[in-house]
Amino acid sequence: MARESYVETCLGRMRRWMALRGLAPNSVATYVRCARQFLAHVDRPLGAVKQTDIEGYLHTLVDKARSPRTRNVQLGAIRCLLRSTVRRDPTAAIPTRKSRAWCHRS
Secondary structure, three states, X not given: OOOHHHHHHHHHHHHHHHHHOOOOHHHHHHHHHHHHHHHHHHOOOHHHOOHHHHHHHHHXXXXXXXXXXXXXXXXXXXXXXXXXXXXXXXXOOOOOOOOHHHHOOO
16 A cells, blocks of 8 residues: 555645644654654555554554654654544544653652
8 A cells, every 4th residue: 555656645745734833844854754654554545544553553663662752753743644634533542651751750
């Protein structure tokens, strides 16, 4: 499924959506990179993506020992991708993970 034209169309919509919201260029670049990775992982149209697909992807990041902050950025990018393309958010019930730095404040 991961046809390059489909991926680029989705990422283009996402870029335009982020531009309307005034995201910084570095944030846009990061979200686009993360969204591209997610699209390659799920390898299906976004309309068919379910919460379990997203959770599965996030579990692969846990298995690769990615930090909570990295997983939160990935989840944010997936949310942005889905909201900007298919106008729905199956990630709504997926909580973000607090990093240790935030949990252990004095």
